[in-house]
Every structure is written in C-alpha cells, then in structure tokens.
Amino acid sequence: MLLRIPAMDCPVEEAQIRRVLEPFTHVQRLQFDLPARTLAIVAPAGDWPVLTEAITKAGFQAEALSAPPSAAETARAQRVEMLRLGAALGVALAAELMHLLGDHTATWQIAGMAVAALAIALSGLAVFRKGVAALLRGQLNINALMSVAVIGAFAIGQWPEAAMVMALYSLAELIEARSVERARNAIAGLLALSPPQAEVRQADGRWLTQDAAAVAVGATVRVKPGERLALDGRVTAGQSAVDQSPVTGESIPVDKAAGDEVYAGTINQGGALEFEVTHAATDTVLARIIHAVEEAQGQRAPMQRFVDKFAAVYTPAVFAIALAVAVLPPLLLGWAWLDAIYKALVLLVIACPCALVISTPVTIVSGLSAAARRGILIKGGVHLEQARRLRVVAMDKTGTLTEGRPRLVAHGLLPGATPEALEIARSLAARSDHPVSRAIAAGLDAGELAVDGFAAEMGRGVQGRIAGQAHVLGNHRWIHERGQCTPELEALMQQHEQQGRTLSVLAGEGGALAWFAVADTVKPSSREAVAALQAMGVRTVMLTGDNEATARAIAQQVGITEVRAQLLPEDKQRAVAELGTGGEPVAMVGDGVNDSPSLAAAAVGFSMGAAGTDIAKEAADALVMNDDLRRVPETIRLSRKTHAVLWQNIALALGIKAVFFVLAVLGSATMWMAVFADMGASLLVVFNGLRLLRGVK
Numbered sequence: 001m002l003l004r005i006p007a008m009d010c011p012v013e014e015a016q017i018r019r020v021l022e023p024f025t026h027v028q029r030l031q032f033d034l035p036a037r038t039l040a041i042v043a044p045a046g047d048w049p050v051l052t053e054a055i056t057k058a059g060f061q062a063e064a065l066s067a068p069p070s071a072a073e074t075a076r077a078q079r080v081e082m083l084r085l086g087a088a089l090g091v092a093l094a095a096e097l098m099h100l101l102g103d104h105t106a107t108w109q110i111a112g113m114a115v116a117a118l119a120i121a122l123s124g125l126a127v128f129r130k131g132v133a134a135l136l137r138g139q140l141n142i143n144a145l146m147s148v149a150v151i152g153a154f155a156i157g158q159w160p161e162a163a164m165v166m167a168l169y170s171l172a173e174l175i176e177a178r179s180v181e182r183a184r185n186a187i188a189g190l191l192a193l194s195p196p197q198a199e200v201r202q203a204d205g206r207w208l209t210q211d212a213a214a215v216a217v218g219a220t221v222r223v224k225p226g227e228r229l230a231l232d233g234r235v236t237a238g239q240s241a242v243d244q245s246p247v248t249g250e251s252i253p254v255d256k257a258a259g260d261e262v263y264a265g266t267i268n269q270g271g272a273l274e275f276e277v278t279h280a281a282t283d284t285v286l287a288r289i290i291h292a293v294e295e296a297q298g299q300r301a302p303m304q305r306f307v308d309k310f311a312a313v314y315t316p317a318v319f320a321i322a323l324a325v326a327v328l329p330p331l332l333l334g335w336a337w338l339d340a341i342y343k344a345l346v347l348l349v350i351a352c353p354c355a356l357v358i359s360t361p362v363t364i365v366s367g368l369s370a371a372a373r374r375g376i377l378i379k380g381g382v383h384l385e386q387a388r389r390l391r392v393v394a395m396d397k398t399g400t401l402t403e404g405r406p407r408l409v410a411h412g413l414l415p416g417a418t419p420e421a422l423e424i425a426r427s428l429a430a431r432s433d434h435p436v437s438r439a440i441a442a443g444l445d446a447g448e449l450a451v452d453g454f455a456a457e458m459g460r461g462v463q464g465r466i467a468g469q470a471h472v473l474g475n476h477r478w479i480h481e482r483g484q485c486t487p488e489l490e491a492l493m494q495q496h497e498q499q500g501r502t503l504s505v506l507a508g509e510g511g512a513l514a515w516f517a518v519a520d521t522v523k524p525s526s527r528e529a530v531a532a533l534q535a536m537g538v539r540t541v542m543l544t545g546d547n548e549a550t551a552r553a554i555a556q557q558v559g560i561t562e563v564r565a566q567l568l569p570e571d572k573q574r575a576v577a578e579l580g581t582g583g584e585p586v587a588m589v590g591d592g593v594n595d596s597p598s599l600a601a602a603a604v605g606f607s608m609g610a611a612g613t614d615i616a617k618e619a620a621d622a623l624v625m626n627d628d629l630r631r632v633p634e635t636i637r638l639s640r641k642t643h644a645v646l647w648q649n650i651a652l653a654l655g656i657k658a659v660f661f662v663l664a665v666l667g668s669a670t671m672w673m674a675v676f677a678d679m680g681a682s683l684l685v686v687f688n689g690l691r692l693l694r695g696v697k
C-alpha cells in the first residue's frame with residue numbers, strides 16, 4: 001500500500017509514524033520517502049484501513065496512491081517548496097525592515113503585522129496544522145511548541161520576530177529532511193550503478209540492447225571492456241578482470257573466466273565477457289544488498305529507542321518550565337509580564353528536540369551505509385551498536401582463515417593395497433561436496449566405480465559399498481574408532497599434520513588401504529586481520545572440525561594461539577556460548593553453511609563470502625561479501641566510531657540547548673538566536689552523522 005502523507009516532511013514525523021505503526025505486528029515493512037512524502041507499507045490488505053486510520057488519528061492526513069510519484073514530480077514539488085520558503089524568508093525580512101524603519105503609527109504597525117502574518121502563513125501553515133492536531137490529542141510535539149511560540153510572540157507585539165522564526169524553522173526542517181534522505185540514499189545510489197540496459201544474444205545469434213529488467217534468466221549477455229554489468233551471471237566465454245568493489249568492497253580486480261560468477265554493478269576492466277544470466281534484475285546480489293540495507297535502516301537501534309523515549313519526556317518538561325518562567329517571576333520577583341512571557345517563548349523555541357531526535361537515525365543509517373559500501377552488510381543498527389563491545393572473536397578454519405579450496409598434495413598406498421584403492425577413494429570422494437572430499441576427487445587421476453549405500457558422516461568422512469565391499473574414507477578420528485589405526489599410520493599423520501595438512505584414510509573391512517594428504521592455503525589477509533583484532537584487545541579463537549595438530553599448524557601461521565579442534569557443528573555452538581559465559585559478547589565468523597547454529601548463537605555472527613550465497617537466508621547478523629577477514633576488525637572499528645559520533649551528537653544537541661537555555665533565562669537570548677541555535681544544532685548533528693559515510697580507514 002502506498003500512501004501520500006503531505007504533512008510528513010521531517011525525520012521527526014517519520015519517527016512518529018513509525019511509533020504509531022509499531023503495535024501492528026502484521027506490518028512487514030515500512031519504506032519512507034520524505035522528499036516525495038510517501039510511505040509504502042507492506043502488510044496484508046485487510047489491515048490497510050486500520051493502518052490508514054491510525055496514521056490519520058496521529059494527525060497526518062493520508063491518501064492512498066496507486067503509483068509512486070515520478071522523480072520529476074517530486075523534484076517539482078521540492079522546487080515549489082523551496083520557492084515558497086524562500087519567499088517566506090523574503091517577506092519576513094521585509095517585516096523586520098518595516099519594524100526597524102517604520103514609525104509607530106497605527107497604519108505602519110498594522111501593515112507590518114500583515115506582512116509578518118503573510119510570511120508566517122507562507123512558511124508555517126503545515127506547522128500549525130500539525131501542532132494543533134497534537135494539542136487536540138493532548139500531546140506536545142515540536143510543531144505544537146513552535147505554534148505556541150510564534151502565536152505568542154505575535155500576540156505580545158514581536159511580530160517581525162515571529163515571522164522570522166517561522167520562516168527559518170521551516171527552512172531548517174527542509175534542509176534536515178534532505179540531509180537525512182541523502183544518508184539514506186547513499187546506499188540506494190549503488191543500485192544506479194548497474195546499467196539499465198544489457199546486450200543480449202537473440203535466437204538468431206544477433207546482439208540486441210534490451211532493458212535489463214526484461215532479460216530472462218538463462219539468456220546470454222555480453223559486456224565490453226570498461227562497461228558495468230547489468231545482471232548477475234556465470235561466465236560462458238571470455239576472460240577478464242572485474243572490479244567487484246560495488247558488491248564486495250574489494251577494490252583489487254578479480255580474474256574471471258568461464259564458470260566464474262559475476263555480479264551486477266561490477267565493472268569489467270579487461271576483455272569482453274559473455275555470461276549466462278542467473279538472476280532477474282530485481283534479484284541480483286546488488287539488489288538484495290540494497291534491499292537488506294534498507295530493511296536494516298528501518299529497524300530502530302536501542303540507542304534510538306532511548307532517544308525517542310527521552311524526547312517524549314523532555315518536551316513536556318520544557319513546556320512546563322516555560323510556563324513557570326512566564327508566570328512565576330512576574331508574581332514572585334516582580335518582572336514585567338511581557339518580558340517574562342517573551343523569555344518563556346524563547347525557551348519553547350530552544351526546547352525543540354529536533355536535533356536530538358534526528359541525530360541517532362542519521363548516524364546509524366550512515367554507519368550502515370558506510371559498512372555496505374565496504375562490502376559489509378549489517379542486518380540492523382542493533383548489530384552495529386553491539387559490534388564495538390566484542391571482546392572475543394571465534395572463527396572457523398576452513399574458508400574463513402584459509403582459502404577453503406584445499407588441494408590434494410600427497411597420497412600413498414599402504415602395505416598390501418592394490419592401486420584399485422585409489423579408484424575406490426575417488427569414487428567415494430566424488431559423491432561428497434565437502435572440501436576435503438572434493439580435493440581428493442579432483443586430485444586423483446583414477447577411474448570411477450559404482451557406489452551403493454553412500455553416506456556422509458558428519459565430522460568424520462564418507463562411506464559406501466563398492467563391489468559389495470564396505471569402505472570408508474575418513475579422518476583419523478573415524479579410523480581410530482573403527483580400530484583400524486596402526487603405528488605407521490599414526491606416524492604418517494603426525495608428519496603431515498604438523499605441516500598443516502589434513503590426512504584422510506581409505507579403509508576397507510580388512511584394514512586401512514591408502515592415505516591422502518590435503519592442504520589448504522592460509523589467506524594472506526587472515527594474518528593481518530588476526531593481528532588487527534589482537535591489537536584492539538580482542539581475543540581470537542579458532543574453532544574447527546579438523547584435528548588438533550593440523551589446526552594448530554594453521555593457527556600458528558595466522559597468529560592465533562587458542563585452538564579448539566575436532567568440533568562438530570553443535571560443539572562449535574556450545575563453544576561460542578561458553579566463550580561468552582563471562583558476559584562478554586562473542587562474535588563468530590564462519591562460512592554460513594554448516595556454521596549456522598554457531599552464527600546464530602553468537603552476539604554478532606559474521607558470514608564470509610556471502611556474495612555467492614542467498615543473502616536473505618543467511619543466519620548471520622553481518623555478511624562479509626568477499627572472503628576478507630579484515631572486514632571483521634573494520635566492522636568493530638566502524639561500530640566504535642558510530643558510537644562515538646552518537647554520543648558526540650547527543651552531547652552537541654543537548655549542550656547547545658543548555659547554553660541557550662541559561663542565556664535565555666538570564667535574559668540575553670532572543671528568539672532569533674534560539675532558532676539559529678536549533679537550526680545550527682540540527683545541521684551540526686546531521687553533518688557529523690554523515691561524516692561516517694566517508695568511511696573508516
């Protein structure tokens with residue numbers, strides 16, 4: 001359902017509407033577009049009338065739209081808005097001049113008042129409407145405060161000031177709304193990176209340029225050197241280097257050849273490529289990233305809830321104080337009534353919690369967008385806030401610290417075995433897609449035999465019957481459990497495991513037949529990442545299903561001293577829970593497939609290499625699009641920075657208000673200054689928040 005809400009043009013109102021809709025659990029998704037003043041609600045159709053009514057009750061007129069307004073329409077509406085406010089400001093200035101230059105004759109006064117009223121009407125009608133709606137509901141919001149302040153100022157003869165205040169306030173609101181929108185769109189801007197059209201091969205072999213949205217899955221698309229890809233696909237012809245930074249945040253181009261996955265939005269830097277489309281334009285990895293970030297932006301982080309709650313108490317409190325200032329000093333201290341009322345009105349303007357309310361969302365949204373640009377997809381502000389607290393990072397070995405593409409580096413027959421053993425091993429290995437099995441199958445140049453009753457044993461290996469004989473291809477643990485281990489085998493294991501290799505053994509019913517040593521290379525970035533984490537005071541722990549000796553050898557290469565080996569997936573989950581028993585949040589970094597339980601158990605679960613996976617189904621809280629472990633310390637750093645900016649913003653917003661509060665009470669602040677202070681504080685926090693977008697190095 002798409003609603004047009006003309007009165008919604010400020011992030012504060014967005015927050016209000018969010019709050020109104022929060023109790024409706026059927027609402028799946030809210031998407032605000034402030035410049036267009038529309039709200040898209042994803043909810044069952046039966047709930048639409050109730051939702052619309054709730055929004056209307058909150059003081060926002062809402063009309064259903066059938067289609068979103070076009071960009072041109074929105075732009076025109078914004079131009080009109082700008083013009084209107086510009087005119088209001090001009091008229092307000094004129095009122096101010098008339099006040100300064102004019103004499104005190106009644107005609108001048110009335111003319112000046114009329115001009116001021118015009119300025120107020122031009123800029124402030126919406127504010128009045130929203131303010132009155134709030135007051136009627138017995139609530140106090142910024143609009144109510146501003147309405148009272150402006151009407152009050154007008155009434156006590158400060159009409160030029162009333163006009164100026166209203167014009168400036170409306171202008172500030174507009175600028176704020178645009179800044180917030182900019183932060184939010186920083187990520188959607190990425191989508192514009194994937195070109196709208198693609199060159200598609202037709203049935204007769206010709207190439208035709210078509211709309212990317214209309215290209216079917218399975219079609220063949222061509223990209224020239226220097227062009228961006230419009231769709232996701234698998235390379236069928238050509239060779240090239242592709243800059244994948246829009247998707248993975250990794251700026252070093254990746255080599256692509258037939259069979260490799262390519263993603264929409266990435267840039268083909270080398271030769272021409274042809275690829276088969278694997279996803280529709282709305283379902284590309286880039287589109288899903290953007291969707292996920294938008295979703296994440298919609299969730300309110302704890303800090304945001306806190307600020308909202310605070311603002312809800314703060315506004316009425318200030319109103320009460322203003323009332324006291326207006327009434328008490330004249331009664332008790334003998335101040336002039338007009339003076340006291342003026343001071344109270346200044347207080348009302350100062351009280352506007354705009355800066356405070358918008359500071360958090362802007363900061364969090366910027367943080368999330370900054371992360372997404374570097375190839376880290378964080379699924380909500382909560383996780384961004386959590387990450388800075390991490391004291392322990394547990395990580396999986398295969399695919400996280402290592403490349404995850406082991407190779408068979410050595411193999412041999414055991415005494416008494418015939419070369420047929422290699423065929424048996426290959427036949428078993430070929431049926432599993434575990435990296436160890438894959439390496440064995442790929443590394444053996446042997447024939448394949450028929451296998452009966454094939455089965456994979458979690459954390460052990462694979463088994464099956466070949467020519468009626470039961471065979472297993474498994475790790476040390478399994479061979480040991482079967483009582484087929486020998487001292488020679490033991491020695492062989494030791495020798496290879498110390499080099500970080502994983503040994504698998506083929507055994508028949510009569511005993512062990514052959515051995516296979518598989519080696520995986522450590523990613524160069526892993527060592528750096530571990531060092532960075534340790535430098536931040538974070539404990540690093542390796543959790544692996546592999547054996548202790550191999551795990552230790554790999555751990556030593558990357559600089560990890562704490563190793564827990566031979567863990568089954570549920571053991572990993574238990575290990576994560578145990579590492580956090582001291583109350584420290586624990587992060588788990590894994591590959592997301594067999595690590596799902598431990599990723600879910602961790603305070604922040606990081607899934608590596610997510611570009612090739614189904615983002616929506618990932619159990620993790622943060623997805624690292626490429627395979628680079630350094631993104632984990634970066635996330636922690638970004639989280640710390642976001643937190644710092646959040647507090648800076650809160651301190652700024654409250655600090656500026658406090659200073660003006662004191663000035664106003666002591667008598668030297670005017671309404672002008674108050675509006676400037678409010679505007680300044682709001683813009684300051686917005687720009688401070690946007691600073692995060694520039695990223696952290």
Ligand SMILES: Nc1ncnc2c1ncn2[C@@H]1O[C@H](COP(=O)(O)OP(=O)(O)OP(=O)(O)O)[C@@H](O)[C@H]1O
Pocket residue numbers: 396397398399432433434436437456457458459460461462473474475502503504543544545546547567568569
């Ligand atoms: N399908 C299989 N084929 C061959 N070996 C297997 C298979 N499944 C498990 N193994 C053996 O069991 C060990 C543990 O496997 P598991 O899948 O639990 O961990 P892993 O993926 O090797 O390591 P990590 O936990 O670091 O990702 C492997 O090192 C391998 O020796």
Ligand SMILES: [Cu+]
Pocket residue numbers: 476480485486490
């Ligand atoms: Cu053994």
